[in-house]
Structure formats: C-alpha cells, structure tokens
Amino acid sequence: MRHPLLAPDLRELIHEQDAAGLRDFFDAHHPADTADLLDDLQPDEVLFVLGLLDGRTRAEVFSYLEPELQDGIAGLMERRELAALLTYMSHDERADLVTRLPPERVEQIMPLLAQAEREDIRRLAAYREGTAGAVMTSDYAVLSPELTAAEAIQKLRQEAPDKETIYYSYVVDEGRRLIGLVSLKDLILAPPTRRVAEIMQTDIISASVQEDREVVAQKLMEYDLLALPIVDTEGRLVGIVTHDDVIDVIVAEATEDVHRMAGIEPLAGNYLQTPFVSLWSKRGLWLTILFVGGFLTTVALTKFEDFFQQFPPLVLFIPLIISAGGNCGSQSATLITRALALGQITPRDWARVFLHEVLMGTSLGLALGVVGFVRALMTPSGALHGMSALKLAQVVSLGVCVVVLCGNLVGALLPLLLKRVGLDPALMSNPVVASLVDVTGIVAYFAIAQAVL
Secondary structure, three states: OOOOOOHHHHHHHHHOOOHHHHHHHHHOOOHHHHHHHHOOOOHHHHHHHHOOOOHHHHHHHHHHOOHHHHHHHHHHOOHHHHHHHHHHOOHHHHHHHHHHOOHHHHHHHHHHOOHHHHHHHHHHHOOOOOEHHHHOEOOOEEEOOOOEHHHHHHHHHHHHHHOOOOOEEEEEOOOOEEEEEEEHHHHHHOOOOOEHHHHOEOOOOOEEOOOEHHHHHHHHHHOOOOEEEEEOOOOEEEEEEEHHHHHHHHHHHHHHHHHHHOOOOOOOOOOOOOOHHHHHHHHHHHHHHHHHHOHHHHHHHHHOHHHHHHOOHHHHOHHHHHHHHHHHHHHHHHHHHHHHHOOOOOHHHHHHHHHHHHHHHHHHHHHHHHHHHHHHHOOOHHHHOOOOHHHHHHHHHHHHHHHHHHHHHHHHHHHHHHHHOOOOOOOOHHHHHHHHHHHHHHHHHHHHHHHHO
C-alpha cells in the first residue's frame, strides 16, 4: 500500500542526503513499504538509498521493487556492489534478475561470485519460463535420515538464517533422491534420540521440474502446503516452490487470463508504466482482427436486406437479441475457463458440459424470451408499420431463446476446444464469442422471422 504522507519526507531526506535520517526512516518501516515508496524515484536516487543499508536489508528492499526499476539500478551498480547484492538475494529472485541483465553484464559479475552460487544461478536460469523450475528456489533445508531429532534441530538452527523456510525439511538419500519430509513441529515433539527416518513422512506430494507453474500452484492450494518439493526425472530434489511464490504465480496467471479474455496481449509490467506504443499494439492487433471478423455480421445483414425492408420493426430488436446472446456466451466462457484453470473439468468432459449448457441455455433463453415477448408487445403502433405486434413479439421471443442457447453453447465449448488443441482457453474467449454470436444471432433471428411471417 502506498503512503502519500511519507513520500515527501523521504524525498526531502534523499535531497538533503541525510544518511542518519534515512537509516532511522527505514528502521521504522517494513522492506515492502520502503520499496513501495522507492518505486516512484529514479534509479540513481534509489541506489543512493540502498547504499545506506546493510547487505541483507538492501537485498530485501531490492526484491520488492518493480522489475524495471531493479534493472535500472543494476545497470548503475559497480560490479562488486552488484555481485554482493546477488549474494544476499534469495536464489530464485537473483536468477530472475540475472536472466534480465545484458549478457556482457552477466559476464562481468559472474567471476566475482562463488562457484556454487554461479552454478546455482545458471541452473535456475536455464529452466523454461512458466515451468516449476522457473519459479522454484534451491534454498531449502535438507536432512539425512540417519540424524537424530536433536542433531536435526541443531543443524537447522545453524542453517536457519540462510534458508527461505525451515518449517519443512526434506530428507534425501545419498543420491539426493527425495525419500521423505519432516516438519519442524515433528522434530521438536519427537524424542531427541529418535532418528529422522522414524519421524519423516514418506507419502510426499511433489511436482516435476518441467510441470506447468499453474499445476504447482493448484497442488499447493489443494493440499494446503507451505512449500512443495520439486524433483527431476530421476526423483532427485532440485528445489522447492513456497507459498509466497505461488501467490505471485496465481496473480500472474489470473492477470494473463483476464487480459486474454478481453482480447489484449498480457502486459508484462505496470499499466501506467507500459509504453503507450506497446499498449496500443497489444490492444490494436486483436481489435483489428475482431473488426475484420465483424465484417461477417455485415454480410449476414446484407443477405436479409430485402426482408427487413419489408418488415422494418424487426431491425429495432437486433441489438437486443445479439447482446443477450453475447452476454450469455461471455458468462459461459468465463465459467468454463475458470473451471478449466482450477482443474474442475477437462476437455474430455465436453459431453457433460454440452448437456449442462443446453439445459442452462434453454432455461435462460425461455426466461429472457418472456421479457422480450412483453417488450415487443409494447411497441408503439407508429413503429410497427402495419405489422402485427403479436407476430413481432413471437419472432422476438423465439429469436431470443435460440440466440441465447447458441451463445451459451459457443461460450462453453470454445474454451474446451482451445484447451484441446493446446491453446490457452482464455485466449480471446469473450471477444470471439461475441463476434460468433453476432453472426449466428442475426442469421437465427431472421430465419425465425421468415418462418413465422
């Protein structure tokens, strides 16, 4: 949360280069709040502030900054200063930073890091974006099954300052294959001389390093875990994904789905910080595609031009009917996309979804059809042009029923189809549904009108 009352005080301290005042200021605030205030400053100003903090606090504040600001600060840092920062950062966050740095900059700072840290960064940075490996950290506690509970607690006490979490400790054999896990609570409550092998749980929930990060998030939520171990193809422990990483994943995936369902290429950063040209291109591309697709609606209207010239009142209800179908289709697309994301359904459930949405679409169509029938009956006689209000009401009500049913089915089945062919089910669901329903709605409406009239 941004603190507007504190920002002027911070700027004044920076302007006066009041080192003592700045240190007192940061001692009184959480690193996340500090970073929130620093996000509006220039990289050189933030670099001056970070230089006043000790290494560990500097890394904590830096980790909360926006990626764009992090990159700007890293570009201004001296080689040794940046290498020292990487040493204090969490393993997954420093790997993310290194992947964003220019290759020549990486070559400059890598020799200044310890060999183990270099290998760790290269290993984490090598995993494909969007996988468990790309979001995991290699900063976890490992125990031998031969240790006693007392020895394990002593080991954790020594390693705690450098580990992301010690609530779960992972038990591995000599080949680093994951064979169990033990919680800190279990170790504390166990007799001091009992071996870890007798305390540990062996029914372990884990994920493969190549699994999608969304699947990892679902497992953590489903089993209510604080961390999930990540293993390679041979069952060796290579990292963990913690609950705070999963929150970032959920936010990123939800944001991506919302953008795509609205027909926008996902934004990489903050809305206000996204360059105008970049935002224009992300929106304009799909708007152009949908606009061209909308020509089909014009073609459909042209086919029935003679008919609606003969019965002008029919034109009055075109927006009402196609909007009802589009709204219903968008609802279905949203519900099905969300159900797919949560793993509640799969493309193999299409038959059940189809039957469910036929019933739902029919019932919704009948309800809206009644409303449309009453509204059409109330059409002023001057707008009927000699047409029977009852006939008009019959056409409108039937048209609403059919178009709502079609829109409901299109909205439900399109995400399943996209998922089946390996695409993101959120990809353009709502805009595409609206465009398809516009065309099918007009064709169905005038086909019904021809049959009734």
